[in-house]
Amino acid sequence: MLKLFRLLARGAAARAEEEVIDRHALLILDQQIRETRVSLERSRLALASAVAGDKAEERRLSQVEARSADLEERALAALAAGRDELAAEAADAIAELEAERDAIGEARLRFAREVARIRAVVADATRRQNELERGRRIAAAAEAARRLGIQAHANDRATLKEAEATLSRLRALQAEAADTEAALAEMEPGLSVAERLEREGFGSSTRPSGGAVLERLRSKLRTDAAA
Incomplete structure:
Protein backbone atom coordinates (compact mmCIF):
# COMPACT_ATOMS: atom_id res chain seq x y z
CA MET A 1 0.00 0.00 0.00
CA LEU A 2 2.82 2.41 0.85
CA LYS A 3 4.36 1.71 -2.55
CA LEU A 4 1.02 2.57 -4.19
CA PHE A 5 0.80 5.85 -2.28
CA ARG A 6 4.30 6.77 -3.38
CA LEU A 7 3.40 5.94 -6.96
CA LEU A 8 0.26 8.06 -6.74
CA ALA A 9 2.24 10.93 -5.22
CA ARG A 10 4.78 10.81 -8.03
CA GLY A 11 1.98 10.67 -10.60
CA ALA A 12 0.23 13.67 -9.01
CA ALA A 13 3.50 15.60 -8.93
CA ALA A 14 4.18 14.79 -12.57
CA ARG A 15 0.67 15.87 -13.57
CA ALA A 16 0.99 19.10 -11.58
CA GLU A 17 4.31 19.80 -13.27
CA GLU A 18 2.77 19.20 -16.70
CA GLU A 19 -0.15 21.50 -15.85
CA VAL A 20 2.25 24.24 -14.78
CA ILE A 21 4.23 23.83 -18.01
CA ASP A 22 1.04 23.87 -20.08
CA ARG A 23 -0.30 26.91 -18.24
CA HIS A 24 2.91 28.86 -18.70
CA ALA A 25 4.05 27.34 -22.00
CA LEU A 26 4.19 30.69 -23.81
CA LEU A 27 6.20 32.28 -21.00
CA ILE A 28 8.60 29.33 -21.01
CA LEU A 29 8.92 29.54 -24.79
CA ASP A 30 9.70 33.26 -24.59
CA GLN A 31 12.52 32.62 -22.13
CA GLN A 32 13.89 29.73 -24.18
CA ILE A 33 13.88 31.90 -27.30
CA ARG A 34 15.73 34.65 -25.44
CA GLU A 35 18.36 32.17 -24.28
CA THR A 36 18.78 30.59 -27.72
CA ARG A 37 19.03 34.06 -29.25
CA VAL A 38 21.86 34.93 -26.83
CA SER A 39 23.58 31.61 -27.58
CA LEU A 40 23.26 32.19 -31.32
CA GLU A 41 24.72 35.67 -31.00
CA ARG A 42 27.67 34.26 -29.08
CA SER A 43 28.20 31.68 -31.83
CA ARG A 44 28.16 34.42 -34.45
CA LEU A 45 30.70 36.45 -32.50
CA ALA A 46 32.91 33.37 -32.07
CA LEU A 47 32.71 32.69 -35.81
CA ALA A 48 33.57 36.31 -36.61
CA SER A 49 36.53 36.14 -34.22
CA ALA A 50 37.71 32.88 -35.83
CA VAL A 51 37.52 34.39 -39.32
CA ALA A 52 39.44 37.44 -38.11
CA GLY A 53 42.09 35.11 -36.63
CA ASP A 54 42.38 33.31 -39.96
CA LYS A 55 42.89 36.64 -41.72
CA ALA A 56 45.71 37.37 -39.26
CA GLU A 57 47.29 33.98 -40.04
CA GLU A 58 47.00 34.77 -43.74
CA ARG A 59 48.90 38.02 -43.24
CA ARG A 60 51.51 36.21 -41.14
CA LEU A 61 51.98 33.62 -43.92
CA SER A 62 52.54 36.40 -46.44
CA GLN A 63 55.16 37.96 -44.17
CA VAL A 64 56.94 34.61 -43.68
CA GLU A 65 57.00 33.99 -47.44
CA ALA A 66 58.31 37.51 -48.09
CA ARG A 67 61.10 37.10 -45.52
CA SER A 68 62.00 33.70 -46.94
CA ALA A 69 62.17 35.10 -50.48
CA ASP A 70 64.31 38.01 -49.30
CA LEU A 71 66.75 35.73 -47.45
CA GLU A 72 66.96 33.41 -50.44
CA GLU A 73 67.93 36.33 -52.68
CA ARG A 74 70.58 37.44 -50.21
CA ALA A 75 71.91 33.87 -49.80
CA LEU A 76 72.34 33.58 -53.56
CA ALA A 77 74.28 36.85 -53.57
CA ALA A 78 76.48 35.57 -50.72
CA LEU A 79 77.20 32.32 -52.57
CA ALA A 80 78.08 34.27 -55.69
CA ALA A 81 80.52 36.33 -53.65
CA GLY A 82 82.10 33.22 -52.10
CA ARG A 83 80.69 33.86 -48.62
CA ASP A 84 79.59 30.29 -47.99
CA GLU A 85 79.38 30.73 -44.22
CA LEU A 86 76.83 33.57 -44.60
CA ALA A 87 74.95 31.61 -47.24
CA ALA A 88 74.75 28.59 -44.89
CA GLU A 89 73.45 30.79 -42.07
CA ALA A 90 70.82 32.23 -44.40
CA ALA A 91 69.91 28.70 -45.54
CA ASP A 92 69.22 27.66 -41.93
CA ALA A 93 66.99 30.72 -41.44
CA ILE A 94 65.20 29.96 -44.71
CA ALA A 95 64.60 26.37 -43.61
CA GLU A 96 63.02 27.60 -40.35
CA LEU A 97 60.82 30.04 -42.26
CA GLU A 98 59.73 27.33 -44.69
CA ALA A 99 58.88 25.02 -41.80
CA GLU A 100 56.82 27.83 -40.24
CA ARG A 101 55.18 28.45 -43.63
CA ASP A 102 54.19 24.80 -43.96
CA ALA A 103 52.84 24.71 -40.41
CA ILE A 104 50.76 27.82 -41.00
CA GLY A 105 49.44 26.40 -44.28
CA GLU A 106 48.40 23.11 -42.69
CA ALA A 107 46.83 24.92 -39.74
CA ARG A 108 44.87 27.16 -42.12
CA LEU A 109 43.58 24.15 -44.04
CA ARG A 110 42.31 22.53 -40.83
CA PHE A 111 40.95 25.85 -39.69
CA ALA A 112 39.14 26.41 -43.00
CA ARG A 113 37.36 23.06 -42.63
CA GLU A 114 36.36 23.90 -39.06
CA VAL A 115 35.16 27.37 -40.03
CA ALA A 116 33.05 25.87 -42.83
CA ARG A 117 31.50 23.48 -40.32
CA ILE A 118 30.81 26.30 -37.84
CA ARG A 119 29.30 28.43 -40.62
CA ALA A 120 26.90 25.61 -41.48
CA VAL A 121 25.96 25.18 -37.81
CA VAL A 122 25.38 28.91 -37.34
CA ALA A 123 23.36 29.14 -40.56
CA ASP A 124 21.16 26.22 -39.47
CA ALA A 125 20.76 27.71 -35.97
CA THR A 126 19.84 31.08 -37.49
CA ARG A 127 17.18 29.48 -39.67
CA ARG A 128 15.75 27.54 -36.74
CA GLN A 129 15.82 30.62 -34.53
CA ASN A 130 13.87 32.60 -37.14
CA GLU A 131 11.34 29.77 -37.42
CA LEU A 132 11.02 29.69 -33.63
CA GLU A 133 10.32 33.41 -33.44
CA ARG A 134 7.78 33.25 -36.27
CA GLY A 135 6.13 30.27 -34.58
CA ARG A 136 6.12 32.15 -31.28
CA ARG A 137 4.18 35.06 -32.83
CA ILE A 138 1.60 32.64 -34.24
CA ALA A 139 1.42 30.73 -30.94
CA ALA A 140 0.89 33.99 -29.02
CA ALA A 141 -2.06 34.92 -31.23
CA ALA A 142 -3.56 31.43 -30.93
CA GLU A 143 -3.03 31.44 -27.16
CA ALA A 144 -4.79 34.79 -26.84
CA ALA A 145 -7.76 33.40 -28.77
CA ARG A 146 -7.73 30.22 -26.68
CA ARG A 147 -7.66 32.15 -23.41
CA LEU A 148 -10.56 34.30 -24.61
CA GLY A 149 -12.65 31.14 -24.97
CA ILE A 150 -11.41 29.55 -21.74
CA GLN A 151 -11.80 32.60 -19.52
CA ALA A 152 -15.33 33.40 -20.68
CA HIS A 153 -17.99 32.28 -18.19
CA ALA A 154 -20.84 30.11 -19.36
CA ASN A 155 -23.27 33.02 -19.11
CA ASP A 156 -20.92 35.34 -21.01
CA ARG A 157 -20.17 33.20 -24.05
CA ALA A 158 -23.10 34.66 -26.02
CA THR A 159 -21.90 38.23 -25.37
CA LEU A 160 -20.53 38.74 -28.86
CA LYS A 161 -23.62 37.33 -30.51
CA GLU A 162 -25.86 39.43 -28.28
CA ALA A 163 -23.85 42.54 -29.09
CA GLU A 164 -24.12 41.79 -32.80
CA ALA A 165 -27.87 41.32 -32.47
CA THR A 166 -28.19 44.61 -30.57
CA LEU A 167 -26.18 46.37 -33.25
CA SER A 168 -28.45 44.93 -35.94
Missing part, protein backbone atom coordinates in the same frame (compact mmCIF):
# COMPACT_ATOMS: atom_id res chain seq x y z
CA ARG A 169 -31.55 46.12 -34.06
CA LEU A 170 -30.03 49.57 -33.59
CA ARG A 171 -29.20 49.84 -37.27
CA ALA A 172 -32.75 48.78 -38.17
CA LEU A 173 -34.23 51.42 -35.84
CA GLN A 174 -31.94 54.09 -37.29
CA ALA A 175 -32.89 53.10 -40.85
CA GLU A 176 -36.59 53.21 -39.92
CA ALA A 177 -36.17 56.65 -38.34
CA ALA A 178 -34.37 57.90 -41.43
CA ASP A 179 -37.18 56.58 -43.67
CA THR A 180 -39.78 58.28 -41.47
CA GLU A 181 -37.96 61.60 -41.63
CA ALA A 182 -37.70 61.32 -45.40
CA ALA A 183 -41.42 60.62 -45.71
CA LEU A 184 -42.29 63.59 -43.50
CA ALA A 185 -40.01 65.78 -45.56
CA GLU A 186 -41.82 64.72 -48.71
CA MET A 187 -45.24 65.45 -47.19
CA GLU A 188 -44.16 68.83 -45.77
CA PRO A 189 -41.61 70.25 -48.14
CA GLY A 190 -39.65 73.22 -46.95
CA LEU A 191 -40.29 76.80 -48.10
CA SER A 192 -38.57 77.99 -51.24
CA VAL A 193 -36.44 81.14 -51.28
CA ALA A 194 -39.26 83.10 -52.98
CA GLU A 195 -41.75 81.96 -50.34
CA ARG A 196 -39.43 82.98 -47.52
CA LEU A 197 -38.99 86.43 -49.12
CA GLU A 198 -42.78 86.73 -49.57
CA ARG A 199 -43.34 85.84 -45.91
CA GLU A 200 -40.99 88.66 -44.92
CA GLY A 201 -42.99 91.14 -47.07
CA PHE A 202 -40.65 91.41 -50.03
CA GLY A 203 -42.27 91.26 -53.50
CA SER A 204 -45.68 90.11 -54.68
CA SER A 205 -47.41 86.99 -53.53
CA THR A 206 -46.26 83.81 -55.22
CA ARG A 207 -49.37 81.88 -54.17
CA PRO A 208 -53.07 82.72 -54.54
CA SER A 209 -54.80 83.98 -51.39
CA GLY A 210 -58.44 84.11 -50.39
CA GLY A 211 -58.41 87.91 -50.43
CA ALA A 212 -56.99 88.03 -53.93
CA VAL A 213 -59.59 85.57 -55.22
CA LEU A 214 -62.42 87.57 -53.59
CA GLU A 215 -61.14 90.78 -55.18
CA ARG A 216 -61.00 89.06 -58.56
CA LEU A 217 -64.60 87.89 -58.21
CA ARG A 218 -65.79 91.40 -57.32
CA SER A 219 -63.96 92.82 -60.29
CA LYS A 220 -65.58 90.26 -62.55
CA LEU A 221 -69.01 91.07 -61.07
CA ARG A 222 -68.52 94.78 -61.74
CA THR A 223 -67.45 94.03 -65.30
CA ASP A 224 -70.54 91.88 -65.93
CA ALA A 225 -72.82 94.59 -64.45
CA ALA A 226 -71.28 97.25 -66.62
CA ALA A 227 -71.80 95.11 -69.69
Whole structure:
Protein backbone atom coordinates (compact mmCIF):
# COMPACT_ATOMS: atom_id res chain seq x y z
CA MET A 1 0.00 0.00 0.00
CA LEU A 2 2.82 2.41 0.85
CA LYS A 3 4.36 1.71 -2.55
CA LEU A 4 1.02 2.57 -4.19
CA PHE A 5 0.80 5.85 -2.28
CA ARG A 6 4.30 6.77 -3.38
CA LEU A 7 3.40 5.94 -6.96
CA LEU A 8 0.26 8.06 -6.74
CA ALA A 9 2.24 10.93 -5.22
CA ARG A 10 4.78 10.81 -8.03
CA GLY A 11 1.98 10.67 -10.60
CA ALA A 12 0.23 13.67 -9.01
CA ALA A 13 3.50 15.60 -8.93
CA ALA A 14 4.18 14.79 -12.57
CA ARG A 15 0.67 15.87 -13.57
CA ALA A 16 0.99 19.10 -11.58
CA GLU A 17 4.31 19.80 -13.27
CA GLU A 18 2.77 19.20 -16.70
CA GLU A 19 -0.15 21.50 -15.85
CA VAL A 20 2.25 24.24 -14.78
CA ILE A 21 4.23 23.83 -18.01
CA ASP A 22 1.04 23.87 -20.08
CA ARG A 23 -0.30 26.91 -18.24
CA HIS A 24 2.91 28.86 -18.70
CA ALA A 25 4.05 27.34 -22.00
CA LEU A 26 4.19 30.69 -23.81
CA LEU A 27 6.20 32.28 -21.00
CA ILE A 28 8.60 29.33 -21.01
CA LEU A 29 8.92 29.54 -24.79
CA ASP A 30 9.70 33.26 -24.59
CA GLN A 31 12.52 32.62 -22.13
CA GLN A 32 13.89 29.73 -24.18
CA ILE A 33 13.88 31.90 -27.30
CA ARG A 34 15.73 34.65 -25.44
CA GLU A 35 18.36 32.17 -24.28
CA THR A 36 18.78 30.59 -27.72
CA ARG A 37 19.03 34.06 -29.25
CA VAL A 38 21.86 34.93 -26.83
CA SER A 39 23.58 31.61 -27.58
CA LEU A 40 23.26 32.19 -31.32
CA GLU A 41 24.72 35.67 -31.00
CA ARG A 42 27.67 34.26 -29.08
CA SER A 43 28.20 31.68 -31.83
CA ARG A 44 28.16 34.42 -34.45
CA LEU A 45 30.70 36.45 -32.50
CA ALA A 46 32.91 33.37 -32.07
CA LEU A 47 32.71 32.69 -35.81
CA ALA A 48 33.57 36.31 -36.61
CA SER A 49 36.53 36.14 -34.22
CA ALA A 50 37.71 32.88 -35.83
CA VAL A 51 37.52 34.39 -39.32
CA ALA A 52 39.44 37.44 -38.11
CA GLY A 53 42.09 35.11 -36.63
CA ASP A 54 42.38 33.31 -39.96
CA LYS A 55 42.89 36.64 -41.72
CA ALA A 56 45.71 37.37 -39.26
CA GLU A 57 47.29 33.98 -40.04
CA GLU A 58 47.00 34.77 -43.74
CA ARG A 59 48.90 38.02 -43.24
CA ARG A 60 51.51 36.21 -41.14
CA LEU A 61 51.98 33.62 -43.92
CA SER A 62 52.54 36.40 -46.44
CA GLN A 63 55.16 37.96 -44.17
CA VAL A 64 56.94 34.61 -43.68
CA GLU A 65 57.00 33.99 -47.44
CA ALA A 66 58.31 37.51 -48.09
CA ARG A 67 61.10 37.10 -45.52
CA SER A 68 62.00 33.70 -46.94
CA ALA A 69 62.17 35.10 -50.48
CA ASP A 70 64.31 38.01 -49.30
CA LEU A 71 66.75 35.73 -47.45
CA GLU A 72 66.96 33.41 -50.44
CA GLU A 73 67.93 36.33 -52.68
CA ARG A 74 70.58 37.44 -50.21
CA ALA A 75 71.91 33.87 -49.80
CA LEU A 76 72.34 33.58 -53.56
CA ALA A 77 74.28 36.85 -53.57
CA ALA A 78 76.48 35.57 -50.72
CA LEU A 79 77.20 32.32 -52.57
CA ALA A 80 78.08 34.27 -55.69
CA ALA A 81 80.52 36.33 -53.65
CA GLY A 82 82.10 33.22 -52.10
CA ARG A 83 80.69 33.86 -48.62
CA ASP A 84 79.59 30.29 -47.99
CA GLU A 85 79.38 30.73 -44.22
CA LEU A 86 76.83 33.57 -44.60
CA ALA A 87 74.95 31.61 -47.24
CA ALA A 88 74.75 28.59 -44.89
CA GLU A 89 73.45 30.79 -42.07
CA ALA A 90 70.82 32.23 -44.40
CA ALA A 91 69.91 28.70 -45.54
CA ASP A 92 69.22 27.66 -41.93
CA ALA A 93 66.99 30.72 -41.44
CA ILE A 94 65.20 29.96 -44.71
CA ALA A 95 64.60 26.37 -43.61
CA GLU A 96 63.02 27.60 -40.35
CA LEU A 97 60.82 30.04 -42.26
CA GLU A 98 59.73 27.33 -44.69
CA ALA A 99 58.88 25.02 -41.80
CA GLU A 100 56.82 27.83 -40.24
CA ARG A 101 55.18 28.45 -43.63
CA ASP A 102 54.19 24.80 -43.96
CA ALA A 103 52.84 24.71 -40.41
CA ILE A 104 50.76 27.82 -41.00
CA GLY A 105 49.44 26.40 -44.28
CA GLU A 106 48.40 23.11 -42.69
CA ALA A 107 46.83 24.92 -39.74
CA ARG A 108 44.87 27.16 -42.12
CA LEU A 109 43.58 24.15 -44.04
CA ARG A 110 42.31 22.53 -40.83
CA PHE A 111 40.95 25.85 -39.69
CA ALA A 112 39.14 26.41 -43.00
CA ARG A 113 37.36 23.06 -42.63
CA GLU A 114 36.36 23.90 -39.06
CA VAL A 115 35.16 27.37 -40.03
CA ALA A 116 33.05 25.87 -42.83
CA ARG A 117 31.50 23.48 -40.32
CA ILE A 118 30.81 26.30 -37.84
CA ARG A 119 29.30 28.43 -40.62
CA ALA A 120 26.90 25.61 -41.48
CA VAL A 121 25.96 25.18 -37.81
CA VAL A 122 25.38 28.91 -37.34
CA ALA A 123 23.36 29.14 -40.56
CA ASP A 124 21.16 26.22 -39.47
CA ALA A 125 20.76 27.71 -35.97
CA THR A 126 19.84 31.08 -37.49
CA ARG A 127 17.18 29.48 -39.67
CA ARG A 128 15.75 27.54 -36.74
CA GLN A 129 15.82 30.62 -34.53
CA ASN A 130 13.87 32.60 -37.14
CA GLU A 131 11.34 29.77 -37.42
CA LEU A 132 11.02 29.69 -33.63
CA GLU A 133 10.32 33.41 -33.44
CA ARG A 134 7.78 33.25 -36.27
CA GLY A 135 6.13 30.27 -34.58
CA ARG A 136 6.12 32.15 -31.28
CA ARG A 137 4.18 35.06 -32.83
CA ILE A 138 1.60 32.64 -34.24
CA ALA A 139 1.42 30.73 -30.94
CA ALA A 140 0.89 33.99 -29.02
CA ALA A 141 -2.06 34.92 -31.23
CA ALA A 142 -3.56 31.43 -30.93
CA GLU A 143 -3.03 31.44 -27.16
CA ALA A 144 -4.79 34.79 -26.84
CA ALA A 145 -7.76 33.40 -28.77
CA ARG A 146 -7.73 30.22 -26.68
CA ARG A 147 -7.66 32.15 -23.41
CA LEU A 148 -10.56 34.30 -24.61
CA GLY A 149 -12.65 31.14 -24.97
CA ILE A 150 -11.41 29.55 -21.74
CA GLN A 151 -11.80 32.60 -19.52
CA ALA A 152 -15.33 33.40 -20.68
CA HIS A 153 -17.99 32.28 -18.19
CA ALA A 154 -20.84 30.11 -19.36
CA ASN A 155 -23.27 33.02 -19.11
CA ASP A 156 -20.92 35.34 -21.01
CA ARG A 157 -20.17 33.20 -24.05
CA ALA A 158 -23.10 34.66 -26.02
CA THR A 159 -21.90 38.23 -25.37
CA LEU A 160 -20.53 38.74 -28.86
CA LYS A 161 -23.62 37.33 -30.51
CA GLU A 162 -25.86 39.43 -28.28
CA ALA A 163 -23.85 42.54 -29.09
CA GLU A 164 -24.12 41.79 -32.80
CA ALA A 165 -27.87 41.32 -32.47
CA THR A 166 -28.19 44.61 -30.57
CA LEU A 167 -26.18 46.37 -33.25
CA SER A 168 -28.45 44.93 -35.94
CA ARG A 169 -31.55 46.12 -34.06
CA LEU A 170 -30.03 49.57 -33.59
CA ARG A 171 -29.20 49.84 -37.27
CA ALA A 172 -32.75 48.78 -38.17
CA LEU A 173 -34.23 51.42 -35.84
CA GLN A 174 -31.94 54.09 -37.29
CA ALA A 175 -32.89 53.10 -40.85
CA GLU A 176 -36.59 53.21 -39.92
CA ALA A 177 -36.17 56.65 -38.34
CA ALA A 178 -34.37 57.90 -41.43
CA ASP A 179 -37.18 56.58 -43.67
CA THR A 180 -39.78 58.28 -41.47
CA GLU A 181 -37.96 61.60 -41.63
CA ALA A 182 -37.70 61.32 -45.40
CA ALA A 183 -41.42 60.62 -45.71
CA LEU A 184 -42.29 63.59 -43.50
CA ALA A 185 -40.01 65.78 -45.56
CA GLU A 186 -41.82 64.72 -48.71
CA MET A 187 -45.24 65.45 -47.19
CA GLU A 188 -44.16 68.83 -45.77
CA PRO A 189 -41.61 70.25 -48.14
CA GLY A 190 -39.65 73.22 -46.95
CA LEU A 191 -40.29 76.80 -48.10
CA SER A 192 -38.57 77.99 -51.24
CA VAL A 193 -36.44 81.14 -51.28
CA ALA A 194 -39.26 83.10 -52.98
CA GLU A 195 -41.75 81.96 -50.34
CA ARG A 196 -39.43 82.98 -47.52
CA LEU A 197 -38.99 86.43 -49.12
CA GLU A 198 -42.78 86.73 -49.57
CA ARG A 199 -43.34 85.84 -45.91
CA GLU A 200 -40.99 88.66 -44.92
CA GLY A 201 -42.99 91.14 -47.07
CA PHE A 202 -40.65 91.41 -50.03
CA GLY A 203 -42.27 91.26 -53.50
CA SER A 204 -45.68 90.11 -54.68
CA SER A 205 -47.41 86.99 -53.53
CA THR A 206 -46.26 83.81 -55.22
CA ARG A 207 -49.37 81.88 -54.17
CA PRO A 208 -53.07 82.72 -54.54
CA SER A 209 -54.80 83.98 -51.39
CA GLY A 210 -58.44 84.11 -50.39
CA GLY A 211 -58.41 87.91 -50.43
CA ALA A 212 -56.99 88.03 -53.93
CA VAL A 213 -59.59 85.57 -55.22
CA LEU A 214 -62.42 87.57 -53.59
CA GLU A 215 -61.14 90.78 -55.18
CA ARG A 216 -61.00 89.06 -58.56
CA LEU A 217 -64.60 87.89 -58.21
CA ARG A 218 -65.79 91.40 -57.32
CA SER A 219 -63.96 92.82 -60.29
CA LYS A 220 -65.58 90.26 -62.55
CA LEU A 221 -69.01 91.07 -61.07
CA ARG A 222 -68.52 94.78 -61.74
CA THR A 223 -67.45 94.03 -65.30
CA ASP A 224 -70.54 91.88 -65.93
CA ALA A 225 -72.82 94.59 -64.45
CA ALA A 226 -71.28 97.25 -66.62
CA ALA A 227 -71.80 95.11 -69.69
